[in-house]
Amino acid sequence: MLKHGLTHTIFNHDDDVAAIDLDNTKGVDIKIEKLNKFFGKHHVLVDVDLEIKSGETFSIIGPSGTGKSVLLKHIVKLETPDSGRILINGFPIFEGKPADPAQNYRYSMVFQSSALFNSLTVGENVGLWLREKRICKEQRIREIISSKLELVGLEGKQELRTAELSGGMKKRVAIARSLAMNPDLILYDEPTAELDPINTDELANTILQLKKSTKNTTVIVTHDLNFALYISDRIGMMHDGRVIEVGTPREIKSSQNPIVKRFIYTTTKGIAAD
């Protein structure tokens, strides 16, 4: 079950929760095969094939309404496909639990809205999952809260009231909260929505900085092309429910696919295809 709609751990036995390694992360690889999803007659995902490598920062870009968020929700099992499958570390996620505990992984999603509890302080929001699951002793939880806040540039802000924060700060608290459980897979749904250019820039640098200290796999859904080009190892472009192009930022910028070219032109008003 997804707690607070944002963090989840794939475990086979409850005992495994106690065995969480809060100091290390591993990457996970994701393989999406012929995924199809209908909402009524609306064919939202059409034969989606995609591979995301372990440790990669992968952005899914594309215009509004093309199925990016729906695809992200399938990766965290908030939606189930009508056909096709998703394998994480080789295991098909919609077909029961893996038998081997080595298949366990932790994932966490940062929602567009940040989904924080306004009545709690910044520190309480970040430590919520650890306290609820009784993952470790209070002293250790406090250390984790302070180190994760430092990672997102909010050092010493534990006591601030969440309701009083700016949108950019809320986003960073939401990231710190996701990082508290040291996810092997972290997903962001439109992380730059509602952020001004300065906050967007800070967020991009925060995510890049995080990559230096963790091995996890990062998947980002965004229609902010410049953001995706700046932070991604690879990018997949979606159009009308299909993944129509996958490549490095450089490859995407120089793509000859007319749909990709048009998207780049309209979102950047022309970008050098170097």
Ligand SMILES: Nc1ncnc2c1ncn2[C@@H]1O[C@H](COP(=O)(O)OP(=O)(O)OP(=O)(O)O)[C@@H](O)[C@H]1O
């Ligand atoms: N639960 C749902 N029930 C019915 N239709 C849905 C549902 N979720 C999404 N859709 C529809 O599926 C299509 C794809 O939605 P999705 O949210 O994935 O788009 P997107 O590419 O992420 O764009 P945006 O950035 O605007 O959210 C849209 O037409 C949307 O209205």
